[in-house]
Amino acid sequence: MAAEIKIQYNETERALSTLRQTLDAWNSHYPRQIGGDNQLQVIDKMNELNEQCQQMLESYKQLLLENQAAAKQSVETMEETDHSLSSMITLSR
Template sequence: MSKEIKIQYEEAEAALSKLRQSVDSWDASFPKEIGGANKLEVINKLNELNAQCQKMLETYQELLLDNQQTSKQSVEDMEDTDQSLHSMISMGR
């Protein structure tokens, strides 16, 4: 049984690039202030919830970008390792 790990580098890089583009183009903005001069408690609560949702989406977007970058670096490192091993094996023949 083979325990070889096969990575399709082009596919992985394309998927990570697509993720990056999607996250970069994502508009995570919520209305900052609704109700204008209206001082109803429900309007104040909605404004607070919108601010919390805005912060949550911004944090999620940052996490996605961090994960995308880490994954991209892992794929690049694995490709470099594959190339190094290939060179070492080729020299040994």
């Protein structure tokens, strides 16, 4: 079974670039404090939950940025390997 893997590098790079731009523009700030001087327990609990949500959003954004960078590096490595193999095949003919 002969199967060829074809990577459309330009399309992949464009998609990864769009992802990076979207992540850079993403405002992940969540309201940390509500209620001002209000001393209701529910306000304290909401502020605590808002802080946790903010931390979660920041962690998620960082994970997406790391995944985008890893995917970009993988595509670049595949492209370099593809060019190297192509050159080797051309030289061996």
